[in-house]
Amino acid sequence: MAADLSVTFTGLRFENPFLLSSAPPTESDSNIMRAFDAGWGGVVTKTIGLHPVTNVAGPKTKFLRATPDSYHLSMEKRPGTALHSSWNWELISDKPLDWWLPRLARIKQAHPDRILVVSIMAGSGSDKELRNWQTLATQCQQAGADALELNLSCPHMDRKDMGSNIGRDEGLISIVTEVVKQVARVPVWCKLTPSTTDIVAEARASFLGGADAIVSSNTFPSIPLINPDTLEFEVNVDGYTSSGGLGGPAILPQSLAKMAQMTNAFPDRAFSGVGGIGEFAHALNYFLLGCGTVQVCTAAMLDHAIGPNVITALKDGLRQFLERNADKGWRTLEDFRGLRRDRIVAHSQIKRPETKEYHGGHETAEGYAAAEDVEKQL
Numbered sequence: 001m002a003a004d005l006s007v008t009f010t011g012l013r014f015e016n017p018f019l020l021s022s023a024p025p026t027e028s029d030s031n032i033m034r035a036f037d038a039g040w041g042g043v044v045t046k047t048i049g050l051h052p053v054t055n056v057a058g059p060k061t062k063f064l065r066a067t068p069d070s071y072h073l074s075m076e077k078r079p080g081t082a083l084h085s086s087w088n089w090e091l092i093s094d095k096p097l098d099w100w101l102p103r104l105a106r107i108k109q110a111h112p113d114r115i116l117v118v119s120i121m122a123g124s125g126s127d128k129e130l131r132n133w134q135t136l137a138t139q140c141q142q143a144g145a146d147a148l149e150l151n152l153s154c155p156h157m158d159r160k161d162m163g164s165n166i167g168r169d170e171g172l173i174s175i176v177t178e179v180v181k182q183v184a185r186v187p188v189w190c191k192l193t194p195s196t197t198d199i200v201a202e203a204r205a206s207f208l209g210g211a212d213a214i215v216s217s218n219t220f221p222s223i224p225l226i227n228p229d230t231l232e233f234e235v236n237v238d239g240y241t242s243s244g245g246l247g248g249p250a251i252l253p254q255s256l257a258k259m260a261q262m263t264n265a266f267p268d269r270a271f272s273g274v275g276g277i278g279e280f281a282h283a284l285n286y287f288l289l290g291c292g293t294v295q296v297c298t299a300a301m302l303d304h305a306i307g308p309n310v311i312t313a314l315k316d317g318l319r320q321f322l323e324r325n326a327d328k329g330w331r332t333l334e335d336f337r338g339l340r341r342d343r344i345v346a347h348s349q350i351k352r353p354e355t356k357e358y359h360g361g362h363e364t365a366e367g368y369a370a371a372e373d374v375e376k377q378l
Contacts, residue, residue, distance in 0.1 A: 001326075001331055003319045003331060004331055004332045005017070007332070007334070009270060009272070009292040012147060012187065013115075014115050014293065016314075016318070017292065017293040017318075017333055018283070018294060018295075018311055019041060019117070019272070020032075020035045020040050020043045020300055021295035021297045022044040022045060022047055022119040024060065024088070024301060025300050025301055025307070026043055026044060026045050026046050027095075029106060033110055035300075035306040035307070036111040038306060038307065038312075040114070041115065042293070043117065044149050045100070045116070046092065047120065048100050048118060048136060049093070049120070050097060050122060051122075051123075053092055053093065055091055056090075061088040062086070063087070063298075064083075064084045064085045064086070064225075064248075065077070065083060065084055066084040068080070068081075068082060073225060074225065075087070075224070076234075084250050085298070086246070086297070087235065087244050087247075088244055088245055089156050089235070089242060089243070091156070097140075101139060102143075108146075117189070118148055119148075120149070120150060120151065121136075123161040123162050124162070129161065130179045133176055133179050134182065134183045137188075138183050141185055146186055147186050147187040147189060148180065149215060150180060150189065152164070152176065152190055152202075153191045153218035154193075155243065156243050163193075164218070167202060170201055173202055173209060174208050175209065176209070177190055177205075177206055177209025177210055177211050178209040178210055187212040188211055189212060189272065190211040190213075190215065191214075192216050192217065193217070194218060194255065195220065195221050199217075199258050200261050200262055203216075203265065203269075207269060213271060213272055214262060214271050215272045215274060216255065216262065216271070216272075216274065216275075217254075217255045217258045217275050218245065219247040219251070220245065220251055221244075221246075222244060222245065222246040247298050248276060252285075254275070255273070256273075256285055259271060259289050259291065263289050263290035267290065272293045272295055273294045274294065274295035276298075277294055277296045279313060279317065280314050280316075280321065283314060283317070287337055288339050289340065289341050289344075290337060291337070292337065296310060296311075
């Protein structure tokens with residue numbers, strides 16, 4: 001029997017579990033439709049808000065590259081390097097809701113069988129701001145949104161009542177989610193920040209507010225490196241820089257760790273994994289930890305902005321994986337989803353050697369005194 005790439009996630013049927021995440025590649029209707037034409041199962045729009053947003057004067061996204069034979073990291077383009085990460089300080093969409101609404105409708109009309117997720121953001125400091133969440137949710141779903149993703153995770157919003165500043169406050173998370181659920185007729189996903197002490201607590205608050213799924217993680221707060229020759233930040237405007245978000249391959253292990261914490265705590269809930277995915281093997285990690293879908297950004301940005309080659313490779317990778325494991329009865333993602341979730345345990349549960357010669361993994365010659373020498377000293 002042929003492999004089936006489709007998934008059902010929060011009640012929505014996706015042709016495949018691979019989504020283009022909310023980021024610069026999804027800031028226009030033309031890019032989103034190109035992404036659907038390329039084969040992505042879903043697209044999450046650039047975050048839409050009601051507040052006027054003006055982005056920085058200068059490059060909004062850059063890529064940090066590593067030199068394989070040294071520790072040299074730089075955003076400078078040079079031969080023989082490998083991608084380390086992406087860095088951006090771009091804010092939410094600078095286009096107003098009225099600009100987006102007719103375009104959302106046109107996207108759905110052109111691609112009725114693909115899943116359009118609309119990312120939205122408002123504040124949380126007043127009843128007016130909470131009503132803004134409802135306005136965004138109501139109008140976007142009327143325009144054709146199949147689901148809503150609440151941006152509770154943007155790492156570089158100056159306002160204390162927006163973005164990751166909400167995502168670090170359990171009370172605000174629950175309130176915002178509940179307010180949106182009051183008017184939502186479509187699934188509501190909460191995108192959480194990785195910049196938190198206990199992401200399980202924030203996930204619990206999201207579910208208490210009625211969230212249908214958790215998306216994690218967003219980019220990690222960071223600043224660009226300083227060029228040792230010019231003593232200027234590699235990304236700056238008039239010499240000044242600010243906090244931005246680190247994404248791409250560098251954050252894959254960290255994002256997986258955050259996801260594992262949540263899927264272990266809530267094994268029966270829905271999760272969409274994002275962070276560092278460039279090939280199917282990366283996506284497989286998220287699936288084996290319990291994710292029902294995954295989202296991609298950096299790899300797609302470097303591949304014609306919307307990742308036509310990336311999505312082709314991802315779908316081929318899933319298809320080949322299912323075919324290789326057909327003898328196990330695996331035909332869909334659901335047949336192996338979460339298979340390695342229970343292998344992640346507390347550090348104290350990892351077996352230790354029983355021999356007396358164990359010295360924290362080091363030989364005695366590397367700094368540990370022999371037992372008889374210690375006894376003599378005593």
